Amino acid sequence: MNWSHLSPFLVIPNPYQLISQYFTMQCTLLIRGGTVIDAAAGHHQIMDVAITGDRIVAVGESLEYQADQAIDASGLIVSPGLIDLHVHVYQHHMPISLNADELSIAGGVTTQLDAGSAGSYNFDGFRRDYIDRANTEVLGLVNLACTGLVAANLGELLDPRHSDPAGVVATIERHADVAVGVKIRAGAHIIGSGQQGWDHFLAAVAAARDSKTWLMVHIGECPMTLPEMMPHLQPGDCITHCFKGGSTTLLDENQHVFEQIKKAADDGIIFDVGHGFGSFHWDVVTACLDQELLPNTISTDLHLKNVHGPVYDMPTTMSKFLMLGLPLTQVFEMSTLAPAKVLGREAEIGTLKVGSRADVALFEMNTGEFKFTDSYQQVRSGSQRLKAVGTVQSGTLAPGWTQYKR
Numbered sequence: 325m326n327w328s329h330l331s332p333f334l335v336i337p338n339p340y341q342l343i344s345q346y347f348t349m350q351c352t353l354l355i356r357g358g359t360v361i362d363a364a365a366g367h368h369q370i371m372d373v374a375i376t377g378d379r380i381v382a383v384g385e386s387l388e389y390q391a392d393q394a395i396d397a398s399g400l401i402v403s404p405g406l407i408d409l410h411v412h413v414y415q416h417h418m419p420i421s422l423n424a425d426e427l428s429i430a431g432g433v434t435t436q437l438d439a440g441s442a443g444s445y446n447f448d449g450f451r452r453d454y455i456d457r458a459n460t461e462v463l464g465l466v467n468l469a470c471t472g473l474v475a476a477n478l479g480e481l482l483d484p485r486h487s488d489p490a491g492v493v494a495t496i497e498r499h500a501d502v503a504v505g506v507k508i509r510a511g512a513h514i515i516g517s518g519q520q521g522w523d524h525f526l527a528a529v530a531a532a533r534d535s536k537t538w539l540m541v542h543i544g545e546c547p548m549t550l551p552e553m554m555p556h557l558q559p560g561d562c563i564t565h566c567f568k569g570g571s572t573t574l575l576d577e578n579q580h581v582f583e584q585i586k587k588a589a590d591d592g593i594i595f596d597v598g599h600g601f602g603s604f605h606w607d608v609v610t611a612c613l614d615q616e617l618l619p620n621t622i623s624t625d626l627h628l629k630n631v632h633g634p635v636y637d638m639p640t641t642m643s644k645f646l647m648l649g650l651p652l653t654q655v656f657e658m659s660t661l662a663p664a665k666v667l668g669r670e671a672e673i674g675t676l677k678v679g680s681r682a683d684v685a686l687f688e689m690n691t692g693e694f695k696f697t698d699s700y701q702q703v704r705s706g707s708q709r710l711k712a713v714g715t716v717q718s719g720t721l722a723p724g725w726t727q728y729k730r
Contacts, residue, residue: 487523
């Protein structure tokens with residue numbers, strides 16, 4: 325038989341198109357007509373997102389689904405749920421902690437990493453009373469100090485007896501699904517100066533290695549320089565408060581980024597914003613961006629002392645980087661996919677790909693003149709400000725956002 329008249333290519337019909345000719349697809353939640361920004365999938369366009377149960381089942385243009393509930397997202401940005409790598413939500417135990425679910429609703433955040441509020445002595449209680457009861461996904465770093473930050477104002481490691489690296493490792497082993505790493509606040513007023521400070525820092529490094537996880541280092545006014553610190557870190561470890569002012573910064577006396585910092589960034593050390601009450605300086609962040617040292621991840625360090633300013637929430641912190649000139653897609657990547665990779669969970673969160681968990685955030689982009697304040701009372705103006713208007717956690721629309729239901 326002569327087949328020469330046929331195309332050499334076998335055309336396979338789109339299964340969705342075939343099925344949709346005969347069946348109306350069903351989903352539990354349909355988000356229609358928003359501008360989808362998803363770094364993992366490369367999306368930045370108007371699309372629909374279909375959700376069934378706690379999973380994303382389809383992302384595309386003009387999806388033909390019959391939904392139990394629908395949201396008209398016209399004019400809104402639709403992104404994966406934000407991931408905040410630095411919060412404090414051990415409420416009523418750490419004195420300045422906040423409520424995890426309230427932060428989620430206000431800021432479009434669906435995964436929060438509590439940065440060392442609990443240590444080996446109290447992480448069990450933190451999990452039982454807060455992590456397991458929150459609607460928001462809460463993960464935790466275990467503090468080198470056995471009591472965590474319940475008495476942080478006293479300096480949790482000034483007494484060397486409070487250091488518990490073996491307890492950190494045991495706690496991470498016991499709670500491996502939620503305890504994802506190690507935290508140390510490395511300011512001299514917290515860990516001590518001289519050899520004591522070094523001993524605590526190296527104990528935290530050892531705990532991260534022994535637990536096969538990673539270390540987040542809060543940089544304050546440290547007893548060592550950052551160039552001295554870098555050789556002890558490995559790819560995946562994290563410097564938070566990376567744009568702080570003061571004596572311990574990423575910049576030398578000539579306001580140049582230390583060469584050791586550049587090398588660390590190239591080698592895979594994570595530089596995290598961790599805005600906080602005293603850890604974000606316009607001059608430092610501007611100098612770093614001008615020298616092409618960008619943060620890997622945007623986070624807030626939200627707690628009672630900064631939630632009413634200057635931090636407020638994740639969208640405000642993201643808006644500061646829009647004001648500094650970073651592209652919208654990059655700012656969202658630093659707040660979704662990048663932190664998901666730090667956590668090793670990029671297949672599950674930080675994306676809207678089909679099969680991923682249905683964590684979604686919706687935002688208005690407001691335009692005008694907006695004042696943005698750093699942690700040192702310096703004010704700059706920007707023309708764009710993101711505002712979260714809806715949060716979907718594991719397929720469930722958070723309460724309070726009914727204005728967009730149709």
